[in-house]
Amino acid sequence: MRRKDWLGVLGFIAKLILGLLFISPLLVGLVFSFVPSRLLNNLPDLETVLGNLTLENYKWIMGYIPIFRFLGNSFVVCAVIIVVQVILSSFAAYAFSFFRFRGSKILFQIILIAMMIPAEVTVIANYLTIQSMNLVNTYAGLCAISLLSGTSIFMMRQSYMQIPRELKEASLVDGCSDMRFLFRIAMPLTVPAIASLAIFLFISAYNMYFWPMLVAQNTDKQTIQIGMAMLVGTENVEYGHVLAGAMLSIVIPVAAFIIGQDYLIKGMTSGAVKG
Amino acid sequence: MRKKRKQKPLPYLLLLPMVILFGLFTFYPFIRSIYLTFFITDPLGNPSSFVGFSNFERVFTDEGFVKSLVSTIKFAAMVGIGTFSVAIVLALLCMHPRRGSKIYQTMYALPIAVASVPVSALASYILSKYGILNQLLGIDIGWFSTEQTALIACAAVTIWSSVGTSFIFLLVGFRNVPEDLLECSRLDGAGPIRRVLNVVLPLASPQVFFVIFLNIVNSFKAFAIIKLLTQKGPNDSTNILVYAIYSNAFLRGRFETACVYSLVLCALIFLVTRVQLLCEKRMVYYQ
Known part of the structure; x- marks a missing residue:
């Protein structure tokens, strides 16, 4: 022993x-x-x-770089994306798991097909769309393409399928409307899934680079990743500044990861692999 | 379903935002990308003259395109194999939860939270010509400015940043392997290596396949690392497709060429997912 x-x-x-x-x-x-x-x-x-x-x-970073502006922009973008995705993916999950309706199969296929088209392929045409809507350099433009994803719908659907059907029938008998059931019973029951999804979305939205780099062209809308990337790309690079910037930009997601890792791991692995 | 029941409009209303958003930002741009490949575009990305398939001809016969495709595949192979190898070792080490295992487990998974930009920032310092790695090794290779090493260095950086996710998926798979099966095989005289090869890996095969293909597909999307560390250089050796899409569209204003590259990337990803499905059908054992 x-x-x-x-x-x-x-x-x-x-x-x-x-x-x-x-x-x-x-x-x-x-x-x-x-x-x-x-x-x-x-x-x-x-x-x-x-x-x-x-x-x-x-x-130096605090003095010469509007880092709090960048962080603020990142938080606005993350907040919008998290709130909208949680609500819309709950809507979709609720519709697919509690209603039978004509066309539900086709609508479900739409998600699967959408998930097969990678964002990198549509990024150019999306940029042209945003440009023609005059949304370049706006929060709306920054968030637009990330307001819903197939992954979130799948994550939420996973937990909606675990709500017993009888609960819905019982509340219908008690005179609870469909929407009231969603907001008062189903959503509170899926809080753990919402937490997983929120942490997952926070880390991925906070870490976005390609899209914000195209859309946010002025300092007033640039996110933290874009701001920090400008430090890396300069000539006569000052590594002290680069490292300090990198550290400032990872503090929050690393903290979020350490605190929420159990939720995150559950969310990441629940819908992705059968088995 | 009973036919008498009136169709409720509610499920359609609930799904309306989904249809609008996917339509506007996934399907419409996808179709528009295909459409644009048949035109020459003006600097704002509007089609100006119809040219049929000549954009495809021009791109496919271009040496730069072939080089880009080859780099993309090499990069994917390095990232795929590298990430999987590191992640599987780490996951096997953590397979049995012990007291305090949460501490090192968190360390192994930590890169999940670190974005490509800070990763590139750290790499640009550590792997610079007078950076720590060279000082420790006593050499002075410009890892990102030498043609032979640039793609390997970028792959190494990508591997570090994607190990965390793969580690988590493999760990979940390995921990699902029933303890009594492992115990049985141990009593039957199977050594640790046999147990991993013949018990753990087959039982965790869904996760193993998922991780391998996830890393290949993610390597196709490693835009930030290339943009910040090499900007497709030296001598276009790190010009992977996703960077070529960006540089054609936004640096050169050739949107139609970029769209052709996008479609090639899409086809490549589609091909990989097909292969994944085939492999899964043939080799995956579902419990």
């Missing part, structure tokens, strides 16, 4: 070290974001790093 305990502890330490090694790019970035850029062009030794720790890079 003793020997087994020791092996367990050793295994734990080995896996922990492997984990630290795996996230070492993040750790390196975190430590060196507190080191002045001029020291980063050669690998500084530990003493130089510890002797020169400074908030200079972060101060």
Whole structure:
């Protein structure tokens, strides 16, 4: 028994070290974001790093880059996308799992086909649409193409199918209307699924790059990813600033991930694979 | 269903937003992309003159296109194999939940939360000519500016950022393998490697296939990493299709060429999903 305990502890330490090694790019970035850029062009030794720790890079970012504006824009976009997707995918899931109606099969096929067309393929034509609607550089344009996705509908449908049919019949008998059932009974029952979906959508919307890069052309609408990408692309790049910017941009999603990982994992893996 | 019952309008109303949104931002742009490939477009993306199939002819005979297609496939192969190999090792290590396993499990999955932009920012520092990796190895390769290494370096960065998701899917699959089956095979004298190959992998085959194909398809979409780290260079060696779509449409204003590239990308993704379905039908064991 003793020997087994020791092996367990050793295994734990080995896996922990492997984990630290795996996230070492993040750790390196975190430590060196507190080191002045001029020291980063050669690998500084530990003493130089510890002797020169400074908030200079972060101060520069706060002073010269409208980072709070970028973060604010990201939050507006995330909030709109999360609220609209949760509501609309609940609507769709409710319709498909509690009603029988003509054309339901075809409508369901529409989701499957839509999921097969990747966003990268439609991005050009979508940009042209947004441009012709005069929505370039607006929040509406930023959110427009992400207001609903097949994945969310599937995630919600998974949990709507678990609500017993009898519940609906009983509430109908008690005089509860269809919409009242949705808002008062079904949606509260699916709160765990909504939480999974919300975290999933938050991380993916916060991390969007391609679409916001095309649509948000001025600082007043640019999201955090676009703002941080501008730091990477400059000439005479100041790595201290780049790393500090990267760290500021990942704090929130990493925190959201660590707090909500159980929900996220459940949501990600529930609908995707049969088995 | 009973026919007498009146059709309620409610389900249609509930699905109306879905139909409008998919119609407007998925089906309409898809059809418009196809339509535009038959025209020469003006700088605003409106069709100006009909040219039939000559856009396809021009693109398919262009060396740059072939090179782009080859890079895309090489990139997909590297990302697919690399991510799967790393993720499966990590998932096997975490297969049995133990005290404290949540700590390292969270570390292995953490890249899920890190977007391509900060990943590229970190990579641009760590892999730069005078960056940490070269200093540690005592060499001075410009990983992103050398033609031979640029695509590999981009693939390595993509692999790091996609391992987390694959790890989670594989872990869920592995943990679903019944403990008593593993115990039985252990008593029958199967060593750890045999147990993984003959018990765990077949039982988790839905997740295994899903992960392999997910990474291939996601590698086709690795736009941010290419845009920020190499901008298709050096000598177009990292000009994967998704970047070619962007550069044709938004840097050169050739929307019709970009649409042809889009359709090729779409066909490629479609092909991969077909192969996935075929493989699943033949080889996946569902419990």
